[in-house]
Amino acid sequence: MIAFNARSTWTIYKREVMRAMRTAMQSILGPVLTTVLYFVVFGAAIGGRMHSGQEGVSYGAFIVPGLLLLTLIAESVSNGSFGIYMPRFTGAIYELLSAPVGVAETLIGFVGAAATKSLILAAIILTTATFFVDYTIVHPVYTLGFILLVSATFSLFGFILGIWADSFEKLGIVPVLFVVPLTFLGGTFYSIGMLPEPWRSVAMVNPVVYLVNGLRWCFYGKSDFPIGISLIMTLAFLAICIALIAWIFRTGWRLRA
Amino acid sequence: MQGILEISGLTKTYDSGLTALDGVDLSINKGEIFALLGPNGAGKTTLIGAVCGLVRPTGGTIHAFGENMDRHWRRLRARIGLVPQELATDMFETVIHSVNYSRGLFGLAPDAARVEEILRALSLWEKRNDQIRALSGGMKRRVLIAKALAHEPELLFLDEPTAGVDVELRRDMWAQISLLRDRGTTIILTTHYIEEAEEMADRVGIIQAGRIRMVDETRALMKRLGRTEAHFPLSSPLAAVPAVLEGLNVSLSEDGMELVYRGGDGSGRGKAEVAELTKRLVTAGIDYTSIDIRESSLEDIFVDLLEGAAA
Secondary structure, eight states: OOOOOHHHHHHHHHHHHHHHHHTHIIIIIHHHHHHHHHIIIIIIISGGGOOOSSTTOOHHHHHHHHHHHHHHHHHHHHHHHHHHHHHHHHSTHHHHHHSSOOHHHHHHHHHHHHHHHHHHHHHHHHHHHTTTOOOOOSOHHHHHHHHHHHHHHHHHHHHHHHHHOSSHHHHHHHIIIIIHHHHIIIIISSOGGGSOTTHHHHHTTOHHHHHHHHHHHHHHSOOSSOHHHHHHHHHHHHHHHHHHHHHHHHHTTTTOO | OOOSEEEEEEEEEOTTSOEEEEEEEEEEOTTOEEEEEOOTTSSHHHHHHHHHTSSOOSEEEEEETTEETTTSHHHHHTTEEEEOSSOOSOTTSBHHHHHHHHHHHTTOOOOHHHHHHHHHHTTOGGGTTSBGGGSOHHHHHHHHHHHHHTTOOSEEEEESTTTTOOHHHHHHHHHHHHHHHHTTOEEEEEOSOHHHHHHHOSEEEEEETTEEEEEEEHHHHHHHHOOEEEEEEBSSOOSSOOGGGTTSOEEEOTTSOEEEEEEOOSSSHHHHHHHHHHHHHHHHTOOBSOOEEEEOOHHHHHHHHHHHHHO
């Protein structure tokens, strides 16, 4: 029999969501405002003079999926990492470690809450974008699924980061040095097809390229590569994160002395 | 009788090579208050951590409620509570949210009446909607106790429960802990305040360098290792211990101005011998100006034991 404590899971989830609500100005309004500024500048202001590289899609509409991912990835990593890092930092992790909860409850609680926050953000951003950019979503169900997948995957990645980090500096350095640059260079503002060689081949090494293209396909039904490749890449990253976390819990690495 | 907690050969060696627990054997009886005493770094917190799941032992076994902790950790942890040494919790949460969280985390359904009872018992009810950060140090410690009690544990660990707490609050907490014992909770506490162990504990264990040096009932320990010490400042100096005091463990100070008795066993025999000593001094016409008599405390015994072990 696989033991699972649903009430514990719900308790962790609820508390983490409430913690985000307590800091709504920072965790929700901040990222929304930043993304809106992108829409204003790149969508409404100079977007009209730019070419998207995809037929029938204006530049303003073209950058919506990328900008959404930019925020989703950054916030999922941030929420996932802070959720577990803070109790480690304050010592309050003792309560979680001494409770009758295992890896499944902990992950669903923390990562579920982080992903929920990301979904709330995504909904607000997409709604706000309609005020500045004219866009439509061709595959709304796939879009929701893809957003869910990306949120969960990067919240898991953030969770790993929150366990690995032993200082606030380390907590911030991975998003700043890796996540944000990879997202910016992942085709958020341009089509990979517009890049000359060898930069196009170099770009293909960036995993975020597949995410941006995947979401762009969900939005507009067209992208630089087939949706299947994007899906496989995302699921592969998800599997790596889950395997790493399973190892962390099995060995107690950075959690138990 | 099998104890509520049975620890056998428990070892913890950190990656650095430090051995924090070195083959600890310990049995805790149901319903008792057990005080674990030891100097800093003796292994008290590591031992608690190993039982509660914060520390991964490198050897030995732990059985709680008759079941192996490794195999049945889920259902066993649900019956164990921990109040940590540090004031570690989300300080921005309100008291009631924090206590409700603890209850839910351990898989119990919300129970407003039970939580109210706990908060009232710890004089926290009026503060239930306050953020924890706004509370005094003593109140924060009470919140940690309330959180640990929220899932109604049968075995409760209190790691330095009154550290940094003023005398009045400390006595108040002792009363709370006694109340818990009266309700049937088994309590294991670590403390630096020997007086605390002397006041509350049914049994005392002394740990040093990761090893349990001794476990005994507090009263039996006091009786076995306790001593009476009496000082008799004299009106005029003596050259040697008077022959009339033969049979009593009496020594004379270097300047000959004070007789010192050391003896007894903590059961009152020492006091009786001091009374006998005074009679003999009066009979022999040896004049003394006062009597300073004291029983050795658990602290004296503790220090003697540790010094003995170190020697």
